[in-house]
Amino acid sequence: MEIAVIQNKIYEIRGQKVMLDFDLAEMYGVDTAQLKRSVKRNIERFEGEDFMFEVTREELSRCQIGTLNKGRGSNIKYLPFAFTELGVAMLSSVLRSATAIQVNRGIMRAFVAVRKYLLSSNSPAKEIEDLKQRVKELEESSEDTLAAINDLSEDTRKELDDIYMALTELAEKKKQLPNRNKIGYVAIQERRNKQ
Incomplete structure (x- = not known):
């Protein structure tokens, strides 16, 4: 399976890069219910949100998951499990088929590629x-x-x-000064007016 295809199925929920159970089940070639049963039978391997957690309806509605937003999310009967990189690695010990092991390797490579990209x-x-x-x-x-x-x-x-x-x-001082005769040349018109 191509890394780019896997990277498109890695989402950020609760500040963690995760993959959802139905995407993992599809890649592993098993039913989602079968994957969930296997996880529940081995729940001690997945304790803590750093391995796996159940996504809430509110998180689904805010999530950028294309397949859920196209109608799949509105009629989901059971809320999906979100698996972190550690949780996906632990799935390889629960699902022991050759397909699961091969797909798991690709998924781990995709997580590493995403981490490298984010750190670059x-x-x-x-x-x-x-x-x-x-x-x-x-x-x-x-x-x-x-x-x-x-x-x-x-x-x-x-x-x-x-x-x-x-x-x-x-301007105020000028108004207060007495009217004085002009000094200098007096225009002809002014001389005539005075005479």
């Missing part, structure tokens, strides 16, 4: 974190810039207020 520096999670950091830095620099503009605007506003006050005072 080019993973979307890493890129998202980088983008968050860049946005945060831009917001901080924008706040600094706005603060500087506000400071500059406040200083400019104060200077303009001072200039306006000085001009107002000069």
